[in-house]
Amino acid sequence: MPLVDALLHEAGKTASDLDLIGVGIGPGNFTGLRIAVSTARGLALALGKPAIGVTIFEARSYGLERPLTVIEDARRGDVYLQQFDTDGPIAPPRLMPWDRLCDLSGIARVTGNLRAEAAALWHAEPVPETVMIAEAIARVAEEKLASGADLPRPAPLYIRGADAAPARDYGPPLL
Amino acid sequence: MAEERHLTILGLESSCDDTAAAVLSRSASGVLSLRSSVVVGQTALHADFGGVVPELAARAHAEKLDHVVEEAMTEAGITRNEIDAIAVTAGPGLIGGVLSGVMLAKGLAYGLKKPLIGVNHLAGHALTPRLTDGLDYPYLMLLVSGGHCQFLQVSGPQAFVRLGGTIDDAPGEAFDKVARIMGLPQPGGPSVEKAARSGDATRFALPRPLLDREGCDMSFSGLKTAVLRQRDQLVAAQGGVTEQDRADICASFQIAMRDVLAEKSRRALALAKGITAFAVAGGVAANQTLRQALQEVATETDIRFVAPPLALCTDNAAMIAMAGLEKYLAGAVDDMSLAARPRWPLDQTASALLGSGKKGAKA
Numbered sequence: 001m002p003l004v005d006a007l008l009h010e011a012g013k014t015a016s017d018l019d020l021i022g023v024g025i026g027p028g029n030f031t032g033l034r035i036a037v038s039t040a041r042g043l044a045l046a047l048g049k050p051a052i053g054v055t056i057f058e059a060r061s062y063g064l065e066r067p068l069t070v071i072e073d074a075r076r077g078d079v080y081l082q083q084f085d086t087d088g089p090i091a092p093p094r095l096m097p098w099d100r101l102c103d104l105s106g107i108a109r110v111t112g113n114l115r116a117e118a119a120a121l122w123h124a125e126p127v128p129e130t131v132m133i134a135e136a137i138a139r140v141a142e143e144k145l146a147s148g149a150d151l152p153r154p155a156p157l158y159i160r161g162a163d164a165a166p167a168r169d170y171g172p173p174l175l
Numbered sequence: 176m177a178e179e180r181h182l183t184i185l186g187l188e189s190s191c192d193d194t195a196a197a198v199l200s201r202s203a204s205g206v207l208s209l210r211s212s213v214v215v216g217q218t219a220l221h222a223d224f225g226g227v228v229p230e231l232a233a234r235a236h237a238e239k240l241d242h243v244v245e246e247a248m249t250e251a252g253i254t255r256n257e258i259d260a261i262a263v264t265a266g267p268g269l270i271g272g273v274l275s276g277v278m279l280a281k282g283l284a285y286g287l288k289k290p291l292i293g294v295n296h297l298a299g300h301a302l303t304p305r306l307t308d309g310l311d312y313p314y315l316m317l318l319v320s321g322g323h324c325q326f327l328q329v330s331g332p333q334a335f336v337r338l339g340g341t342i343d344d345a346p347g348e349a350f351d352k353v354a355r356i357m358g359l360p361q362p363g364g365p366s367v368e369k370a371a372r373s374g375d376a377t378r379f380a381l382p383r384p385l386l387d388r389e390g391c392d393m394s395f396s397g398l399k400t401a402v403l404r405q406r407d408q409l410v411a412a413q414g415g416v417t418e419q420d421r422a423d424i425c426a427s428f429q430i431a432m433r434d435v436l437a438e439k440s441r442r443a444l445a446l447a448k449g450i451t452a453f454a455v456a457g458g459v460a461a462n463q464t465l466r467q468a469l470q471e472v473a474t475e476t477d478i479r480f481v482a483p484p485l486a487l488c489t490d491n492a493a494m495i496a497m498a499g500l501e502k503y504l505a506g507a508v509d510d511m512s513l514a515a516r517p518r519w520p521l522d523q524t525a526s527a528l529l530g531s532g533k534k535g536a537k538a
Binding site: 001002004005015016030031034035037038039040041042043044045046047048153155156158162163164165166167168169170171172173174175 | 223224225226228230231233234237238240241244245255270271274275276278279280281282283284285286287288355356357358359406409410413414415416417418420421511512
């Protein structure tokens with residue numbers, strides 16, 4: 001919140017001047033995503049204005065020529081990846097092990113925080129972002145609002161499931 | 176600071192597996208009115224796991240909180256601009272849920288330009304009898320739930336002295352574990368109580384942990400293990416358990432729990448000074464056998480017994496709004512630096528019962 005406050009102050013605005021809150025929904029650190037999404041939803045509720053979620057794939061590919069593949073570090077030897085055609089995403093974002101990336105072919109252009117490594121693997125062209133991530137999120141959110149589509153409230157895009165094991169003890173056999 | 180104007184407080188709670196919001200108003204003359212209290216549980220979400228899974232709980236809170244707030248405002252018939260302050264559980268509890276609640280509250284407070292008040296979840300429970308029964312300070316509170324068990328002498332909105340508490344499991348946790356051990360559905364409290372109704376409480380001699388020690392501290396982990404041993408003996412001897420075995424074990428367990436809570440309450444009542452009442456709160460207070468035993472202890476000592484209605488005994492946001500209101504009236508308001516705390520003991524002077532060490536006491 002102090003960052004939001006400082007930013008608004010710098011822009012000579014107050015919260016009530018906002019028409020829309022764009023928020024990055026990941027994937028990424030679960031707790032970090034919930035912090036951002038909860039804050040955005042609280043602000044939206046207070047202001048009576050919409051909050052719109054933007055994935056990291058939408059933000060990273062903002063303003064870049066397509067077809068394009070966005071690849072982000074998912075830790076634990078995995079990556080998050082989504083491929084875009086000129087018409088938009090060709091499939092939902094997915095999680096895959098780095099070792100399996102060599103199975104993908106025909107990728108010409110790649111962006112995201114692992115673009116250098118992935119470009120080398122695929123002999124593709126690494127494409128740097130043209131705008132900073134927060135600005136890209138705001139711009140994509142604006143486009144989504146302008147599209148007039150019925151948008152859900154922002155929710156974290158986890159992709160990775162929760163670490164939870166079913167109960168081990170199912171109780172004794174009943175006689 | 177005596178407030179002479181009408182106040183409306185929004186309360187938020189998300190520290191375990193209930194997402195809750197409530198609207199509480201106080202008239203200029205000091206009359207309280209609970210205008211709405213909405214609680215959305217997550218029982219089905221955790222059903223397969225035999226307990227609350229923190230990550231699943233956090234995911235659900237983050238996507239439900241604002242809806243619950245809207246529902247509470249609609250039910251109360253107020254608009255967002257009528258809210259004077261936002262009170263939110265800032266701990267102790269499962270940090271993922273607490274964080275979501277605190278951040279949503281910060282967004283709300285910032286957007287509405289209204290004060291933010293961080294409330295201790297335990298203070299919410301402990302101050303509930305002030306809302307439901309208008310109790311005067313000081314009173315003795317037994318907080319007995321799925322996550323907590325402690326005796327508190329409550330002398331003010333921020334003045335708590337812990338007279339004793341559990342050194343391991345909470346009673347509700349023990350009920351859940353016994354249910355799991357015996358193959359009964361979660362949550363364990365109601366299902367163990369139901370099974371116990373047709374059981375013989377004298378059939379199995381289960382331990383009454385720490386009754387032989389002085390003071391008001393309690394332990395329930397060994398009791399649960401004793402149930403497990405008893406079950407394993409039955410399974411080894413007869414290849415399983417009958418409905419009757421199960422009922423008898425549940426009844427024996429419940430009676431052991433009753434004996435411990437009643438005797439420790441007796442001791443806490445002897446320790447407490449000049450109290451106006453003995454109050455209970457927490458989901459376990461819904462158990463009729465336990466509640467009756469506590470009532471009897473209060474009658475023995477000639478002290479008024481208070482048990483808020485069940486909906487305000489279990490986790491809810493009305494209690495958070497109430498505790499927030501009391502803090503607000505005392506001028507204890509937070510700012511955007513309010514932090515979510517997984518550990519936050521009410522009585523900061525008492526030595527740690529649980530989770531001592533570098534991270535500090537749990538509760």
